[in-house]
Amino acid sequence: MERDLPVLLERILPQLALPSDRMAQVRRRIQQRKRRRRAAAAASVLAVGCAVVATVLSPAAFGPEEHRAVPAAAPTGDPGFAQVRLEDPLDGVTVYLPTTWHTLSVRDDHGAAAGFVSSQTLHVPGDGTCPSVTDAVLTACPPLTGLNQKGVLITFLSGDANSTDDAGSLARGVPVSADGNCRAVGGDRQMTGWAHGRAPGSAGGPDMKIDVCLKEPSQLTLVTVAKVLTLLRVSADQG
Amino acid sequence: MNGAEADFEEFVSARGQRLLKVAWLLTGDAHLAEDLLQTVLAKVWPKWGSIADGNPEAYVRKALVNTHLSWWQRRWRGEVPHAHDRLATLAGPGARAVDDFVSVDLEQSLSDVVRLLPPRQRAVVVLRYFEDLSVEETARVLGCRPGTVRSHTLKALATLRARLASAPGPVESGERHAQRA
Numbered sequence: 001m002e003r004d005l006p007v008l009l010e011r012i013l014p015q016l017a018l019p020s021d022r023m024a025q026v027r028r029r030i031q032q033r034k035r036r037r038r039a040a041a042a043a044s045v046l047a048v049g050c051a052v053v054a055t056v057l058s059p060a061a062f063g064p065e066e067h068r069a070v071p072a073a074a075p076t077g078d079p080g081f082a083q084v085r086l087e088d089p090l091d092g093v094t095v096y097l098p099t100t101w102h103t104l105s106v107r108d109d110h111g112a113a114a115g116f117v118s119s120q121t122l123h124v125p126g127d128g129t130c131p132s133v134t135d136a137v138l139t140a141c142p143p144l145t146g147l148n149q150k151g152v153l154i155t156f157l158s159g160d161a162n163s164t165d166d167a168g169s170l171a172r173g174v175p176v177s178a179d180g181n182c183r184a185v186g187g188d189r190q191m192t193g194w195a196h197g198r199a200p201g202s203a204g205g206p207d208m209k210i211d212v213c214l215k216e217p218s219q220l221t222l223v224t225v226a227k228v229l230t231l232l233r234v235s236a237d238q239g
Numbered sequence: 240m241n242g243a244e245a246d247f248e249e250f251v252s253a254r255g256q257r258l259l260k261v262a263w264l265l266t267g268d269a270h271l272a273e274d275l276l277q278t279v280l281a282k283v284w285p286k287w288g289s290i291a292d293g294n295p296e297a298y299v300r301k302a303l304v305n306t307h308l309s310w311w312q313r314r315w316r317g318e319v320p321h322a323h324d325r326l327a328t329l330a331g332p333g334a335r336a337v338d339d340f341v342s343v344d345l346e347q348s349l350s351d352v353v354r355l356l357p358p359r360q361r362a363v364v365v366l367r368y369f370e371d372l373s374v375e376e377t378a379r380v381l382g383c384r385p386g387t388v389r390s391h392t393l394k395a396l397a398t399l400r401a402r403l404a405s406a407p408g409p410v411e412s413g414e415r416h417a418q419r420a
Contacts, residue, residue, distance in 0.1 A: 006368050009365070013260050014269065016272070017269070022251065022255060022277065023248055033282070
């Protein structure tokens with residue numbers, strides 16, 4: 001059947017109409033998008049009261065770039081939080097972080113990518129590429145030398161979803177003893193969950209694994225982590 | 240109209256129907272497919288200057304897949320096969336007559352089963368077998384690891400085989416009436 005599938009897929013296609021005004025409709029949509037973006041930009045300036053905008057991380061063309069979160073309009077109105085968008089191919093993921101936190105994205109040669117956010121400065125040694133972006137990415141290319149007390153390192157990794165947990169339930173979770181991957185960066189507690197967008201547990205939902213690695217977390221640390229995970233968003237602007 | 244606009248319009252004219260087929264295989268609905276295609280073309284236009292010299296069709300195809308997956312995430316669109324689309328399919332060349340006891344052939348079974356696949360498995364099937372992408376190319380489009388693509392492929396093929404094996408064979412509706420009697 002696998003051999004015949006290409007032909008069968010062609011044959012099940014119906015006669016699909018070619019709208020004579022397709023380009024006109026596309027041009028209308030382009031104008032609508034421009035108007036919506038102008039309106040959104042104007043609204044954020046009014047809300048904050050000064051000229052601050054959300055930053056979008058630039059593509060890591062020559063290696064991963066470490067970024068500080070920049071103050072911007074956050075959904076909670078908390079001036080201590082900022083909006084950051086992870087890099088392609090995780091660029092559909094928007095996180096709201098404390099303004100003192102840092103982000104970093106890495107890829108391996110196969111195009112797999114991991115996004116990191118942390119309370120500490122991040123870096124990847126060598127030429128900036130990661131030898132292998134898998135579940136053990138913290139062992140293969142640790143983005144920091146060691147977590148400080150109350151330190152936080154969150155890893156976003158695309159992969160198969162094998163749990164019905166979502167980022168929301170992860171935010172309510174209780175940290176457990178760290179595995180080898182988390183211990184590799186000096187962590188002693190961890191939480192793991194999956195982001196399923198807005199349809200937790202639904203088949204075929206977005207596959208985003210989230211690993212939270214902690215060291216001697218205080219209650220304030222856990223509250224902050226819970227807030228970051230609760231505010232996590234997956235946008236429609238992927239691809 | 241400037242050069243970039245003319246170039247973009249020419250691309251849409253030349254490749255639009257092929258991309259619409261990809262969109263239909265992803266969504267299973269002709270109206271949704273056109274909606275998805277136009278949405279993606281509008282998103283791609285601002286970046287046309289940087290992608291036109293490369294492989295714009297690959298870029299648009301990747302955007303089709305990922306936009307469709309994000310629509311599914313937001314549950315803006317239902318995944319129920321529309322009856323009118325099924326009828327439109329059956330009304331094509333070589334189709335059987337439709338009545339309450341629709342005769343099923345392999346192509347119709349496959350069409351139904353493909354629509355029942357979870358969105359990411361469906362995307363993998365479309366990319367690998369309709370667009371003829373390799374495992375690695377498919378992984379890059381979906382932003383996942385090659386192992387994940389292979390896993391989705393195995394699951395999708397297993398579902399297709401199981402469903403198609405259990406589907407009734409090509410039976411004329413008249414015969415089925417007689418058996419029920």
